[in-house]
Amino acid sequence: MNTQTFFTLLVTGLLTGLAATLAGKSARARPVLNLVVAVIGAFVGWFVLRQISGVAIMVGFAIGGGLLLLWLVRIIKK
16 A cells, blocks of 8 residues: 555544534534544445445446436336
C-alpha cells in the first residue's frame, strides 16, 4: 500500500464516520467510535476487494444492472 492509498482510505473512512455520526438519531451517537470503526472498515474493505477484485466487480455490476432494470420496468408499468 502506497502513501496515497493510505491517506485516501483514511479520509474516506473519516468522512464515512462523520456521515454516520450526523445521521445518528440518538443524542449519544458516539462520534469517536463511528470514526474509528469507519476507518477500520475502509481498510478492511480495501483489503478484501483487493483479494477478490475481479469477482467483486462482476457481482457489483450484476447487482447494479439488475436494480437498474427493475427500476426501468417499474417506471414503464406506471
